[in-house]
Amino acid sequence: MTNRLELLPAVDVRDGQAVRLVKGASGTETSFGEPLAAALAWQSAGAEWLHLVDLDAAFGTGSNRELLREVTGRLDIKVELSGGIRDDESLAAALATGCTRVNLGTAALESPEWVAKVIAEHGDQIAVGLDVVGTTLRGRGWTRDGGQLYDVLARLDAEGCARYVVTDVNRDGTLTGPNLQLLRDVCAATDRPVVASGGVSSLDDLRAIATLVPEGVEGSIVGKALYEQKFTLEEALEAVSR
Ligand SMILES: O=C(O)c1ccccc1N[C@@H]1O[C@H](COP(=O)(O)O)[C@@H](O)[C@H]1O
Numbered sequence: 001m002t003n004r005l006e007l008l009p010a011v012d013v014r015d016g017q018a019v020r021l022v023k024g025a026s027g028t029e030t031s032f033g034e035p036l037a038a039a040l041a042w043q044s045a046g047a048e049w050l051h052l053v054d055l056d057a058a059f060g061t062g063s064n065r066e067l068l069r070e071v072t073g074r075l076d077i078k079v080e081l082s083g084g085i086r087d088d089e090s091l092a093a094a095l096a097t098g099c100t101r102v103n104l105g106t107a108a109l110e111s112p113e114w115v116a117k118v119i120a121e122h123g124d125q126i127a128v129g130l131d132v133v134g135t136t137l138r139g140r141g142w143t144r145d146g147g148q149l150y151d152v153l154a155r156l157d158a159e160g161c162a163r164y165v166v167t168d169v170n171r172d173g174t175l176t177g178p179n180l181q182l183l184r185d186v187c188a189a190t191d192r193p194v195v196a197s198g199g200v201s202s203l204d205d206l207r208a209i210a211t212l213v214p215e216g217v218e219g220s221i222v223g224k225a226l227y228e229q230k231f232t233l234e235e236a237l238e239a240v241s242r
Contacts (some may be wrong), residue, residue, distance in 0.1 A: 057084020109146030171199030
């Protein structure tokens with residue numbers, strides 16, 4: 001595990017456009033243009049990772065698969081791909097993009113045997129997104145309850161899951177700050193690295209998440225704060241570099 005917090009700028013795609021949602025709710029989209037332009041901008045600004053999400057696939061309203069494949073293929077940086085990866089076919093298509101890893105959400109709640117199988121087959125290429133309201137997990141575009149955080153975490157740990165992406169749904173897209181206590185609690189419950197997601201609004205928020213690196217936080221997804229120019233990616237990378 002690195003000592004420096006990794007930053008993963010997010011490009012969430014709905015209907016072919018880069019968007020940000022509020023608390024993951026469909027219908028709250030603000031559009032930020034072409035996904036490829038956004039991804040290339042974060043790469044040029046020094047990003048080492050991109051968190052790339054097919055929101056239509058997550059909500060079950062369609063697919064941006066070809067677009068995400070093109071975006072991933074045009075980048076030199078590492079890509080974490082998510083949204084709608086729920087079976088062998090969608091996983092094979094996701095991995096064939098050349099992404100570094102995929103992030104499974106709904107499947108980890110609804111298809112535990114399949115997830116155990118793909119963790120065993122693909123190891124570090126599989127992360128699981130733990131998207132929570134309180135300690136209740138949410139799936140299917142964050143519209144459906146899917147079990148208790150610490151029960152599912154214990155099961156996935158036992159199956160060898162390599163890493164978790166932990167999102168406080170009620171903070172996501174709100175610019176209200178990360179849920180540091182949730183991150184601490186998850187880190188205390190697992191020895192696997194955790195990627196923080198949801199709520200980042202300022203450089204101080206990133207510095208606060210960076211203090212949790214010794215506890216097991218490996219990275220942080222940054223979305224709306226970058227698109228709304230609360231700070232630049234260059235400033236964010238500098239803020240977590242020491
Ligand atoms: O990122 C979001 O804003 C988001 C909002 C609503 C649903 C999902 C969202 N994000 C990503 O989608 C995966 C889950 O997809 P699936 O359940 O596996 O189809 C989740 O981990 C987030 O990365």
